[in-house]
Amino acid sequence: MHDRVIDATGGTPDAPGPSRPACGTSGAPAEPAAPLLRVSLPSVEDLGTVAEARAAIDGLDAALAVLLEHRAAVAALVQRLKPVGGFAGRSPDREREIVDAMAEHAPSLGRDRLATIMNAVIEAGLDAAGR
Numbered sequence: 116m117h118d119r120v121i122d123a124t125g126g127t128p129d130a131p132g133p134s135r136p137a138c139g140t141s142g143a144p145a146e147p148a149a150p151l152l153r154v155s156l157p158s159v160e161d162l163g164t165v166a167e168a169r170a171a172i173d174g175l176d177a178a179l180a181v182l183l184e185h186r187a188a189v190a191a192l193v194q195r196l197k198p199v200g201g202f203a204g205r206s207p208d209r210e211r212e213i214v215d216a217m218a219e220h221a222p223s224l225g226r227d228r229l230a231t232i233m234n235a236v237i238e239a240g241l242d243a244a245g246r
């Protein structure tokens with residue numbers, strides 16, 4: 116279970132990844148270019164009761180909801196920018212790349228379960244973008 120600072124873009128807090136460019140003046144703490152989502156990742160070993168575990172799930176789900184909402188907005192933008200957007204412009208190759216990259220962060224879920232989850236996420240985003 117994760118219990119440290121993780122930069123899922125591939126960088127570290129000291130060496131930001133490509134989608135989190137450093138900014139600010141040298142010597143001062145770097146200001147992020149965009150808002151950051153902070154989420155507590157409690158260790159499973161530290162959760163002893165159903166109430167504690169459910170509180171942890173509630174925190175994780177709140178973060179997931181924020182991420183899903185933001186992802187849907189960015190995916191909607193892609194639909195407007197692509198020559199053919201929406202369900203008609205679906206790209207199985209791109210979707211495979213997404214799942215492959217995510218599978219590295221979720222070894223216990225595994226690629227097939229992630230593919231099912233991401234298919235639902237992508238379809239929900241396309242559906243919302245079409246309204």
Ligand SMILES: O=C(O)C(=O)C[C@]1(C(=O)O)C=C[C@@H](O)C=C1
Pocket residue numbers: 190193194197204205206207209210213237240241
């Ligand atoms: O990357 C794209 O081309 C998109 O349209 C975005 C997106 C996604 O939600 O990630 C949606 C549909 C495509 O099948 C692939 C990916």
